[in-house]
Amino acid sequence: xxxxxxxxxxxxxxxxxxxxxxxxxxxxxxxxxxxxxxxxxxxxxxxxxxxxxxxxxxxxxxxxxxxxxxxxxxxxxxxxxxxxxxxxxxxxxxxxxxxxxxxxxxxxxxxxxxxxxxxxxxxxxxxxxxxxxxxxxxxxxxxxxxxxxxxxxxxxxxxxxxxxxxxxxxxxxxxxxxxxxxxxxxxxxxxxxxxxxxxxxxxxxxxxxxxxxxxxxxxxxxxxxxxxxxxxxxxxxxxxxxx
Amino acid sequence: xxxxxxxxxxxxxxxxxxxxxxxxxxxxxxxxxxxxxxxxxxxxxxxxxxxxxxxxxxxxxxxxxxxxxxxxxxxxxxxxxxxxxxxxxxxxxxxxxxxxxxxxxxxxxxxxxxxxxxxxxxxxxxxxxxxxxxxxxxxxxxxxxxxxxxxxxxxxxxxxxxxxxxxxxxxxxxxxxxxxxxxxxxxxxxxxxxxxxxxxxxxxxxxxxxxxxxxxxxxxxxxxxxxxxxxxxxxxxxxxxxx
DNA sequence: ATTTAATGGTGTAATTTTTACACCCTATAT
DNA sequence: ATATAGGGTGTAAAAATTACACCATTAAAT
Numbered sequence: 001x002x003x004x005x006x007x008x009x010x011x012x013x014x015x016x017x018x019x020x021x022x023x024x025x026x027x028x029x030x031x032x033x034x035x036x037x038x039x040x041x042x043x044x045x046x047x048x049x050x051x052x053x054x055x056x057x058x059x060x061x062x063x064x065x066x067x068x069x070x071x072x073x074x075x076x077x078x079x080x081x082x083x084x085x086x087x088x089x090x091x092x093x094x095x096x097x098x099x100x101x102x103x104x105x106x107x108x109x110x111x112x113x114x115x116x117x118x119x120x121x122x123x124x125x126x127x128x129x130x131x132x133x134x135x136x137x138x139x140x141x142x143x144x145x146x147x148x149x150x151x152x153x154x155x156x157x158x159x160x161x162x163x164x165x166x167x168x169x170x171x172x173x174x175x176x177x178x179x180x181x182x183x184x185x186x187x188x189x190x191x192x193x194x195x196x197x198x199x200x201x202x203x204x205x206x207x208x209x210x211x212x213x214x215x216x217x218x219x220x221x222x223x224x225x226x227x228x229x230x231x232x233x234x235x236x237x238x239x240x241x242x243x
Numbered sequence: 244x245x246x247x248x249x250x251x252x253x254x255x256x257x258x259x260x261x262x263x264x265x266x267x268x269x270x271x272x273x274x275x276x277x278x279x280x281x282x283x284x285x286x287x288x289x290x291x292x293x294x295x296x297x298x299x300x301x302x303x304x305x306x307x308x309x310x311x312x313x314x315x316x317x318x319x320x321x322x323x324x325x326x327x328x329x330x331x332x333x334x335x336x337x338x339x340x341x342x343x344x345x346x347x348x349x350x351x352x353x354x355x356x357x358x359x360x361x362x363x364x365x366x367x368x369x370x371x372x373x374x375x376x377x378x379x380x381x382x383x384x385x386x387x388x389x390x391x392x393x394x395x396x397x398x399x400x401x402x403x404x405x406x407x408x409x410x411x412x413x414x415x416x417x418x419x420x421x422x423x424x425x426x427x428x429x430x431x432x433x434x435x436x437x438x439x440x441x442x443x444x445x446x447x448x449x450x451x452x453x454x455x456x457x458x459x460x461x462x463x464x465x466x467x468x469x470x471x472x473x474x475x476x477x478x479x480x481x482x483x484x485x486x
Numbered sequence: 487a488t489t490t491a492a493t494g495g496t497g498t499a500a501t502t503t504t505t506a507c508a509c510c511c512t513a514t515a516t
Numbered sequence: 517a518t519a520t521a522g523g524g525t526g527t528a529a530a531a532a533t534t535a536c537a538c539c540a541t542t543a544a545a546t
Contacts, residue, residue: 024267024308027350065267065347069338093336093351095312104308106269106351108336156538179493196496215546220492221541249546422522438503445504463521464512 024178025100026105028073028149029060030088031154032081033137034116035171038189040137041116042151045129051101056135058162060107061128073110081132086112087170092150099146111154113170124205150194157232162188166207169228177215177223179200207233263267267342270350271316272303274397275324277359283380283430285394288323288372294344299378303350304371316353323377326364329355331415334400335393338372343390343446356398356413368385368407378414405431409450412471420458420466428433449457450476 031044044056049243052210063072070090077083088110122132135141142148161167168184169176172194182198202208209229214222275286287299302323306315313333321327331353338349366377378384380398385391404410411427412419425441445451452472457465 004410023540024269063338066340068340069336069349072338090336093312095315095351097309097311106312106349108323108338110347153494172331177494194535196536199495200497201533215494218493221494221543223494240321418531420523437506438523439507442524443526444504459524461522462514464514464523 017134022133025103025105026069027060027105028069028076029058029064029075029109029150030077030105031058031087031109031111031151032077032083033111033113033154033158033171034134035187036116036134037183038183038187040171040184041134042137042140043081043122043132044135044143045124045132047128047144048130049128055144056141057131057144058147059129060147061097063108064107073108077112079125082125083114085162088112091104095145096146099108107150109150109154111158111233113158113167115171115173131198159188164170166228166230166233173223175211175213175227177225179223181226205233205236207236255468266344268305269312270303270348270349271304271312271319272301272350272352272393273316274301274354274394275320275329275353276354276397276401276414277377278414278427278430279377281426281430283414283427284377285380285383285416286326286365286375287386288367288375289376290371290387291373292371297373299384299451300387301390303390304370305348306351312351316351316431317350323369323372326357327365329357331355335348337389337393337398339389350393352397354401356401356410358414358416363421383484409471409473409476418454418456418470419467420468422466424469427440448476448479450479 030043034041034043037196038101043059045059047053047055047057052074059077061076061080063076064068070088073088073090074084074086077086077088090108090110093106093108097104099105099107116134124130125130137151140148140151143151146231158167162185168188171184172180178199179195181202182193182195185198186193195233209227209232211225211227213225215225216222255387263322265329273286275285276470288295288302290298290300296465302320304319304323306319307310310318313331316331316333317327317329320329320331327380333351333353336349336351340347340352343349358460359377360365366376367373380394383391383394386394405428411424411431414427415423422438424438425438428441429436450472452470453474454470455470456468459465
């Protein structure tokens, strides 16, 4: 049984006491989900640095000393992929001693869900990523570090949250059809749903706003477009927060 | 916009590259729930060290360099309270820059649910806690650091999980009555439940095993005792894991 | 102009789940 | 014996979920 042992307070000023420290690093990793062509995808980078140079990895890097981890997540995602202003949600911290080959690195993992369409080009700002790209969540390649495990944890999380958090609407364009919404649910849950029951249920919640617009550019009967009404949702569900 | 800047690889051996590091500390904090006398309680310590000397706080301390955070959580809880072999579950990491008055400390928070009765005495092993004790979750005092926020996050988490994870049984004695189970649900959800409906529903799940025993030492009609059947639960719910 | 291909859009009945609700039973203490 | 305190049970109404199939509309192809 190890007893906590390296706390040897040292008086610096009148009231300051130095914290016990050792070389340690923490990082954030981001699992960014998108939905395109009926497929669920995640954002990967191709690493340009050792270790795992040339491997695919989740966008992630080291947290600076003077930024919160939430801020770090936003900054790092931007620097590695060019994406910003997403609502990222922390979901788990991975702290195995040997998860990084070069030393002790604890990583806080975040996920976010975004619309792929209409996003500006993916373009890493730093040299640490050679490129960033979307990859379908089925048939994922091996990823650097323990990133496959991080991805699996994230996927399980959002799969579970899909049915009690309004996360689907973050993946779809602002205006979407009920069929698009349904195919997203089908992709995440990996099963077919009944069209009539799905529509009945979704509409019964009362937070979908039917627009006067229709789909355009399709070679078949155009579907009505809907919007997610965040205000109504908050009213109905008493603004339950999630942390 | 800060660009990642302090990664200056340095060749040490043939293949080793030094990681960028800075003084940083991470810790774990534990929110341990117990249930006693119809009340939900958590485990607090009275601090014996600056900062926040003499304050009440969640049991928590600094992770060692060579232990995983999961291991650290178990060790630290033991050292501060004398409790061990709980199943702790990580639930959130708190990373605000100024959450610790003496420097940058990121903390990974864990929760666990345990039976208070039959636990051995609470007895801190280290000097960092003067004592450890149970305190009802209603009327909690101000806690050190951001521990009140950590507690609130934990409480919201378990409140939500109560209805889709078998966590209630970790709080009760191995053999319990349906009334005890119900009063636990009522304490966590903070509302009265209907006795007949509650029993009907609980029993309908099929994972409660009725024993041939009855309650003892009560001055009224003794109630039947039940056990939670973990194997049946796993069968019924396909062993859904939670991370 | 007609046909084809592709998806849009709709209702009802059966089943299951949830809710609301009140009284007698039994063990102990007096 | 009786008072006390919680133990234990059923039914009907309402709500939610499931299963299930066909006609409508549009653009493109002919």
